[in-house]
Amino acid sequence: MRRGVFPTTANPMGAIEIGYGQLALGALLLLVNIGLSVALRLGLARDLLVGTVRMTVQLLLIGLVLDWVFATENPAVIVAIAVLMAGLAGRAAVQRTSRRYPGILWNSLVIILGASFLVTGISVLGVIRVDPWYDPQYLIPLHGMLLGNALNGISLGLDRFMEGCAKDRDLIETRLVLGATRWEAAQPIVKEALRTGMIPIINTMMIMGLVSLPGMMTGQILAGADPAQAVQYQILITFMIASCVALATGGVIALAYRALFSPRHQLRTERLRDA
Amino acid sequence: MPLLSVRDAGRRIPDRWLWRDLSFEVAEGERVSVSGPSGSGKSLLLRAMVGLDDLDEGAIAVDGRDLAEWDLPELRMRVRYLPQVPAFAEGTVREALAAPLSFGAARPPADGWIEQRLATLGRGEAFLDARTETLSGGERQIAALLRAMQTGPYVLLLDEATASLDPDATEAAEALISEWLDEDGSRAVVWTSHSRDQRTRVTDRTVDLGDYARLGAEAGEVEA
Numbered sequence: 001m002r003r004g005v006f007p008t009t010a011n012p013m014g015a016i017e018i019g020y021g022q023l024a025l026g027a028l029l030l031l032v033n034i035g036l037s038v039a040l041r042l043g044l045a046r047d048l049l050v051g052t053v054r055m056t057v058q059l060l061l062i063g064l065v066l067d068w069v070f071a072t073e074n075p076a077v078i079v080a081i082a083v084l085m086a087g088l089a090g091r092a093a094v095q096r097t098s099r100r101y102p103g104i105l106w107n108s109l110v111i112i113l114g115a116s117f118l119v120t121g122i123s124v125l126g127v128i129r130v131d132p133w134y135d136p137q138y139l140i141p142l143h144g145m146l147l148g149n150a151l152n153g154i155s156l157g158l159d160r161f162m163e164g165c166a167k168d169r170d171l172i173e174t175r176l177v178l179g180a181t182r183w184e185a186a187q188p189i190v191k192e193a194l195r196t197g198m199i200p201i202i203n204t205m206m207i208m209g210l211v212s213l214p215g216m217m218t219g220q221i222l223a224g225a226d227p228a229q230a231v232q233y234q235i236l237i238t239f240m241i242a243s244c245v246a247l248a249t250g251g252v253i254a255l256a257y258r259a260l261f262s263p264r265h266q267l268r269t270e271r272l273r274d275a
Numbered sequence: 276m277p278l279l280s281v282r283d284a285g286r287r288i289p290d291r292w293l294w295r296d297l298s299f300e301v302a303e304g305e306r307v308s309v310s311g312p313s314g315s316g317k318s319l320l321l322r323a324m325v326g327l328d329d330l331d332e333g334a335i336a337v338d339g340r341d342l343a344e345w346d347l348p349e350l351r352m353r354v355r356y357l358p359q360v361p362a363f364a365e366g367t368v369r370e371a372l373a374a375p376l377s378f379g380a381a382r383p384p385a386d387g388w389i390e391q392r393l394a395t396l397g398r399g400e401a402f403l404d405a406r407t408e409t410l411s412g413g414e415r416q417i418a419a420l421l422r423a424m425q426t427g428p429y430v431l432l433l434d435e436a437t438a439s440l441d442p443d444a445t446e447a448a449e450a451l452i453s454e455w456l457d458e459d460g461s462r463a464v465v466w467t468s469h470s471r472d473q474r475t476r477v478t479d480r481t482v483d484l485g486d487y488a489r490l491g492a493e494a495g496e497v498e499a
Contacts, residue, residue: 170362177325178375179352179426188364265347266327 015224027052066140075134082120082143086113089147093252096155099162101271107255108154115247116146119240127236142237145216149201149241150248157197157249161256164189165269172267182261190253197249201242208238276339277302278430278463279324279354284333285489286319292489293319297333299482301430301463306456308466308474311484317467318358320484321432324465325356337430348380355428359435361419363407368418371407372425384425392421395454396447413444420451429462431455438469449477 030052037044069081090109094100120143124130130138165172168189175185208214216237220230260268277300285295293316301307309317322328324335326347335342337354363371376383393402396417407418416436423431431452437445456462468474474481 170358170360171364173327173358174362175375175378176327176348177351177356177358178378178422179348179380180375180378181348181380184348184378264326264329266329 015222023056066136069136069140072136075132078134078136078139081136082117082139083113085140085144085147086116089116089151090154093151093154093158095275097159097162098275099159099166099272100275101162101256101259101273103259104158104256107252107259108158111248111251111255112147112150112154115150115244115251116143118247119146119244123236123240141216142240145237146241146244150244152200153197153245153249154252156200157193157253158256160196161189161193161253162260162272164192165260165267166272169267169269176265176267180265182257182263182265182267185265185267186257186261190257193253194249197253198246201245205238205242208234214238278305278338278461279465280336280339281320281324282334282336284320284323284335285331286316286323287331292331294484294487295332295489297482297484297487301465303461303463304456305463305480306466306478307464308468308478308481309484310468310474310481311488313469315484315488317484318434321356321434321465321467324432325351325354327356346380348378352380352382352426353428354430354432355423356432357419357423357434357436359438361415361422363415363418365406365408367404367406368410369403371418372403372422375422375426381426384427388425389421392424392451396451411444413440413447416440416444416448417451420448424455429459431462431464433464433466435467435469437473445473449473452477 030048033048034045036042037048065081069078072078087109090112091105093112094105094108097104120139123142124133124139128138133139165186172185172189176182204212214234217230217234220233221227260271262268279301280298281300282298284297286293287295297320299307309320311317319328323330326342326345337345337350342350364374366374372389375381389403390400393399398417402414402418405414407415410418420436433452436452437448440448452464456464464478466474466478468477
């Protein structure tokens with residue numbers, strides 16, 4: 001290793017600090033992906049490049065923003081950042097679905113804001129008891145992890161629910177004409193959509209620590225934290241994520257159900273549009 | 276009082292009225308057919324009669340009560356719509372018949388009702404244990420008719436119920452429906468059918484949607 005070009009230093013917690021030189025070296029690992037894509041003509045080279053650049057720029061920018069946010073001690077600014085993050089997540093969740101209905105964006109936004117603020121609030125105030133409550137070192141990363149997972153649950157659940165309504169339209173209307181209420185007619189699809197939204201986090205919990213070491217915990221350990229503390233934080237965060245995903249998925253499916261099943265016990269698939 | 280009445284009903288698609296100022300009544304014991312070329316909105320009329328879709332104007336009443344005042348699951352227990360191609364969840368005919376009995380508004384059939392029907396159709400218990408996905412088109416329609424009739428509706432709305440069936444299956448379905456009608460004089464049937472032969476065979480009178488079709492220009496004029 002050419003120490004002159006890539007000087008390494010230790011931070012106060014004893015971890016090695018990495019700089020842009022190390023990042024550039026690390027980027028060489030992506031040559032494997034590019035080689036595979038080119039050799040097998042997967043057509044992924046361009047997306048890979050865009051994805052790499054986006055990821056790098058987005059993270060570097062958020063690093064700068066976080067530096068600034070951590071320096072401010074203004075709760076209004078910190079909460080505004082959290083709201084903005086939730087807004088972006090709510091929009092991204094809808095963009096991943098393959099069908100839309102009027103009002104879907106609002107549904108996603110309202111639910112992701114409600115679910116993430118509720119769970120972050122309970123954790124910061126009631127469980128971790130951060131003082132002051134708006135300390136961005138806790139609030140922002142916790143909130144961000146919840147949003148990433150809630151986004152996933154919302155998009156998977158919504159997508160499955162809308163697909164079910166469109167594909168099983170005949171079956172749902174058969175239940176309706178046989179005297180089912182809208183809830184009786186929708187129930188199988190609601191259940192299926194809820195399962196689809198919640199399965200990823202359940203699967204993750206099953207293998208956590210055995211097959212995968214969660215990113216947050218790994219990050220904390222790399223940054224020099226006590227592994228036992230890192231593990232406890234990870235467990236707490238996993239509980240938060242699981243409840244937030246359940247709230248968000250359940251909430252958004254409830255709203256989608258109200259949008260696609262009228263109070264007159266009619267199925268309104270004509271409100272669905274392909275994205 | 277008529278079982279079912281349609282008053283000044285109209286249904287439009289973006290560029291024109293499919294039918295407008297449509298009025299007719301269905302009385303107890305009557306067999307009414309609705310005719311019209313494909314695309315004339317026959318299915319939409321039957322669907323509107325059970326509130327699956329809404330009318331663009333006019334009203335439909337059942338037992339003298341406007342559809343808007345009905346609890347629709349309750350109404351759909353009395354007036355039952357059968358689509359041209361019946362849908363079944365995966366499973367046996369027995370399961371398909373049992374599933375709708377779990378709905379809050381449903382009342383179970385009398386003991387032995389289904390077995391009795393199967394006997395008239397010349398079919399045994401084996402039919403109940405067959406999986407719906409293995410049935411022929413005719414058998415699926417029979418299963419759908421039994422499913423629709425078992426909870427005791429008094430009006431059946433049959434949307435091209437036999438259009439995709441062979442003559443034997445058509446005869447079986449028609450026999451099942453006639454028998455159901457003869458059982459109780461207060462029942463009625465509304466058929467849509469392409470076939471003039473079938474209309475004269477199984478119904479007493481015809482409502483021709485062609486008589487109520489409206490052209491785009493006229494619709495625009497009225498709209499404005």
